[in-house]
Amino acid sequence: MSTDPLPLGWDLAPSPFHPGELAIQRRVGVVDKVDAQGRRSVRRYLTEQHRAFFGLLPYAFVGTVDAHGQPWASMIVGDPGFIAAPDAHRLEVAGRPLFGDPLNETLRDGAGIALLGVQLPTRRRNRAIGVVKRAGPNGFAIAVRQTLGVCPQYIQGRDARFTADPRKPEPRPVHRATTLDAAARAIIEKADTFFVASADPREEDGEAAGPDVGHRGGRPGFVRVDDAQTLTTPDFVGNFMFNTLGNFLADDRAGLLFPDFETGDRLYIAARAEVIWDGPELAAFVGAQRLVRYHATEVIRVERALPLAFSAPDWSPLLARTGTWAEADAAIAAERDRNVWRPFRITRIEVESDSVRSFYLEPADGGGRAGYRAGQFLPVRVEPPGWAAPVTRTYTLSDSPGGTYRISVKREGRGGVSDWLHDHATPGTLIEAMAPRGSFTFETPPNRAVVLVSAGVGITPMLAMLNDLLVNDGRTRHHAPIWFVHGARNAAGHAFAAHLRRKAELHANLRVHTAYSAPSEGDAPDSVGRIDVALLKRVLPFDDYDFYLCGPPGFMQGLYDGLRDLNVPDARIRFESFGPASVARRPDAAAASDEEAVRVDLAKSGKVLRWRPRDGSLLDTVERAGVAVLSSCRSGVCGTCATRLLKGAVEYPEPPAHEIAEGEALICVGRPRPGAHLDDSADREGVTLDL
Ligand code: FES
Incomplete structure (x- = not known):
């Protein structure tokens, strides 16, 4: 229990965040949550814990x-105890800035200052912001205005030992330039850590204004030197306060510090920052939420200037789901070949339940993995010995983007691809795959509650989405409640049960409900029976949810209809179905009245159908009319659904991977191109298919 006779949290009416920070929080949909959290965690004094930590x-x-408003990030070094907190509002720093450090010029009484204490061996860190007092040859003090305990993400553990007396900084060669030379590039390209200083110079922002300094970590290669004056870095999921990006809205100048932990060099860069919110490079960089491009204006490198030697890094476990620029480039190249079958090797097989196994796949051609969004699927092609021809299937990627591809396959028991994978595939087996694709992806803003409902192997896209939302253990990028409602036959058939239990223990905003339709003795589901809307009504607290559904067709149609009957808007229900007879949608009244239908004639069966955009593909429309059509991948990859087109034209929202022969259509991904209005109705002319 705290013994501080001081208010808990932020005790001023204005937010602890300035308008720039609030604008970014608003842009990513977390402003209410983070502002409230900031009022609890940001303080105007040092806690007992902070005081002990800095010491x-x-x-x-x-x-x-500096005097021109340019922020600089610096490092200060001294025997433990060189930073002291004599009381809750003051820090005293003994000793001078390091030789060649810009701090020698910027330290002046009355200037704003941010101090980031980082304990690399334990990954603890705390930040204090205040005003410089009594700057002199033997040190300075900080009148503390704001403090925050910050999370230990992406910090590499490192031990340090002194190699020289930190109280006697010795002159070292200092190189000043306006561009990055070879030595500077080498430091950046191997860096796993850098620090970024930024500042909000607007006095009207009161207590929230002033400089800041933050830590950035990644795998070596996470910072790219684009040219002699430009670097680009990913911005990973952090604490959602956006102190640095918020400052860039007020003033885009940044000061970067790259300490070279091996040689002791220090590289300082003054730069202008540009935040990149979308684009192919961002999509290809695993874990990146945004990119920040720094345009250098001044570069200072001080040689062998740290009186410390550091041990090799103990990598942060959070780096496992982050990429490098080399991997991003390989992913971009793989994306260019998205419609090419490439060899993939099965590297691992895991048993997930009595009928589901996970297969981990890595490219076997030396190329990279194309990126994907959670919920998308992987087209796979196999040709086992003795089979007449290669067979194509699509399997949802069951884990969040970032690692090895993982597909989780249910044994169907019909002697097809799934059985072959279960019975014959082993680590080392080669199969073929194309780049992931599919439109079933997570589209809900982070402040809206969401329900992921699945049955059986329909759990796979939900699991990928969940793992992607709960970015790292204990962290979430979705702040509103997440309900994971899953139905299985019994515990033996319940894939990923232990994983879900663990996630629920780690994340306060996740609730898991399990329904078993035929529980075995000793099973302990949350409910017995199948999942239907009555169950959802019973389990879910009143809220404004988005729903994601995946499972067998009857399960999906029943849930969809039930949710629509409860007035859940059509646009708030997203689903993925496997196999024929996908869900028939009932659009909201306003959307339905705008929809024009296109006529589809089936020559052989004599049926006349009406296609509307909500009906999905031509294949879905035809199947719903009770006409059987051969299909396999249902994603334009295998060509199985190719159908003779007798009249009209078919268009494709995305060009299919499989070549379309003259006079044919791939109806699993095609839609009829609307023609002229028909004389006798409001519908438009469409297509005639040889079905
Ligand atoms: S079913 Fe494979 S291309 Fe249509």
Whole structure:
């Protein structure tokens, strides 16, 4: 229990965040949540814990601003105890700035300052912001205005030992330039850590204004040197406060510090920052939520200038789901070949339930993995010995993007691809795959509650989405409640049960409900029976949900109809179905009245159908009319559904991977192109298919 005789949290009426920070929080949909959280966690004083923490450090990082308003990130070093907190509002720093550090010029009484204490061996860090007092040859003080305990993400563990007396900084060669030379590039390209200083110079922002300094970590290669004046870095999921990006809205100048932990060089870069919110490079970089491009204006490198030697890094476990620029480039190249069958090797097989196994796949041609969004599927082609021809299937990728591709396959027991994978595939087996694709992806803003409902192997896209939302254990990028409602036959048939239990323990906003239709003795589901709308009404608290559904056709249609009967808007229900007879939608009244139908004639069966955009593909429309059509991949990859087109034209929202022969249509991904209005109705002319 705290013994501080001080208010808990932020005790001023204005937000602890300035308008720039709030604007970014608003843009990503977390402003209410993070503002409330900031009022609890940001304080105007040092807690007992902060005071003790700063006193242990042999080094810390500093953000200041020079006379021209340019922020600089710096490092200060001293024997543990060189930073002391005599009371809750003051920090005292003994010793001078390091030789060649911009802090020698920026440290002046009355100037704003940010101090980031980082304990690399334990990954703890705390930040204090305040005003410089009594700057002199033997040190300075900070009148503390704001403090925050920040999360230990992406920090590499490192031990340090002194190699020289930190109280006697020695002159070292200093290189100044306006561009990045070979030595600077080498430091950046191997860096796994850098620090970024930024500042909000607007006095009207009161207590929230001033400089800041933050830590950035990644795998070596996470910072790319684009040219002699430009670097690009990913911005991973953080604490959602957006102190740095918020400052860039107020002033786009940044100060970067790359400490070279091997040689002791320090590289300082003054730059202008540009935030990139979308585009192919962002999509290809695993874990990146945004990119930040820094345009260097001044570069300072001080040689062998740290009085410390550091151990090799102990990598942050959170780096496992983050990429590098080399991987992003390989993913972009793989994306260019998205419609080419490439060899993939099965590297691992895991048993997930009595009928589901996971297969992990890596490219076997030396190329990279194309990126994907959680919920998408992987087209797979196999040609086992003795089979007449290769067979194509699509399997949802069952884990979040970032690692090896993982498909989780249910044994269908009909002697097809799934049985072959279960019975014959082993680590080392080669199969073929194309780049992932599919439109069933997560589209809900982070402040809206969501329900992921699945049955059987329909769990796979839901699991990928869930793992993607709960980015790292204990962190979430979705702040509203997430309900994971899953139906299985019994515990033996319940894939990923232990994984879901663990996620629910780690994430307060996740609730898992399991329904078993035929529980075995000893099973302990949350409910017995199949999932239907009555169950959802019973389990879900009143809220404004988006629903995602995946499972067998009857399950999906029943849930969809039930939710629509409860007035859940059509646009708030997203689903993925496997196999024929996908869900028939009932659009909202306003949308339905705008829809024009296109006529589809089936020559052989003599049926006349009406196709509307909500009906999906021509294949869906034809199947709903009770006409059987051969299909396999249902994604334009295998060509099985190719149908003779007798009249009209078919268009494709995305060009299919399979070549379309003259006079044919791939109806699993095709839609009729609307022609002229028909004389006798409001419908438009469409197509005639040889079915
Ligand atoms: S079913 Fe494979 S292309 Fe249509």
